[in-house]
Amino acid sequence: DTGVSQDPRHKITKRGQNVTFRCDPISEHNRLYWYRQTLGQGPEFLTYFQNEAQLEKSRLLSDRFSAERPKGSFSTLEIQRTEQGDSAMYLCASSFGRTTNEKLFFGSGTQLSVL
Amino acid sequence: AQKITQTQPGMFVQEKEAVTLDCTYDTSDPSYGLFWYKQPSSGEMIFLIYQGSYDQQNATEGRYSLNFQKARKSANLVISASQLGDSAMYFCAMSPTDKLIFGTGTRLQVFP
Numbered sequence: 001d002t003g004v005s006q007d008p009r010h011k012i013t014k015r016g017q018n019v020t021f022r023c024d025p026i027s028e029h030n031r032l033y034w035y036r037q038t039l040g041q042g043p044e045f046l047t048y049f050q051n052e053a054q055l056e057k058s059r060l061l062s063d064r065f066s067a068e069r070p071k072g073s074f075s076t077l078e079i080q081r082t083e084q085g086d087s088a089m090y091l092c093a094s095s096f097g098r099t100t101n102e103k104l105f106f107g108s109g110t111q112l113s114v115l
Numbered sequence: 116a117q118k119i120t121q122t123q124p125g126m127f128v129q130e131k132e133a134v135t136l137d138c139t140y141d142t143s144d145p146s147y148g149l150f151w152y153k154q155p156s157s158g159e160m161i162f163l164i165y166q167g168s169y170d171q172q173n174a175t176e177g178r179y180s181l182n183f184q185k186a187r188k189s190a191n192l193v194i195s196a197s198q199l200g201d202s203a204m205y206f207c208a209m210s211p212t213d214k215l216i217f218g219t220g221t222r223l224q225v226f227p
Contacts, residue, residue: 045215045216055213056214102148
């Protein structure tokens with residue numbers, strides 16, 4: 001399988017716990033994106049990386065959220081002290097990163113439920 | 116402000132018929148891209164079609180075509196010969212920069 005891979009597919013946690021999600025992009029892709037999608041809404045941009053560098057963060061990304069891409073390959077998204085409002089689908093996407101207006105390739109997402 | 120608007124929360128179409136899903140956008144950038152993605156119940160976003168703001172012709176990809184009207188800032192998706200497997204959420208998106216901005220989506224249901 002050469003697509004974008006996300007792990008886990010589902011995560012149930014209690015309020016106040018920390019969670020971490022992993023994304024493995026398509027191997028030759030330089031850009032990696034994180035989006036959040038709540039029920040009935042389109043995906044909302046959270047942050048993106050060009051290789052190891054985190055180039056942009058949305059105001060949606062509070063200080064409880066941190067994303068890393070240490071070697072320019074896989075990425076992790078950590079949410080500390082989870083809140084019920086964090087319940088959503090977290091989508092990862094990647095692209096070649098050679099030009100603007102490139103299409104993104106998405107993974108199947110991690111569904112987070114905070115109880 | 117950069118925004119995508121999809122005014123149809125849900126659409127029904129009979130198998131083998133054509134259907135148009137509406138999308139309007141707002142941006143002041145002269146260069147941008149317009150995309151349509153399909154999201155089945157499995158959750159993965161599947162790329163369907165792309166239109167560049169400077170493209171003179173409407174994009175087509177198999178049964179999908181994008182009706183691009185720049186002056187009206189609209190980028191409607193036309194699906195011809197609908198199939199039962201086309202039932203899904205459809206999202207219009209725009210990239211004035213390096214990221215995509217999505218609309219709220221349209222749920223398409225194809226019935227026999």
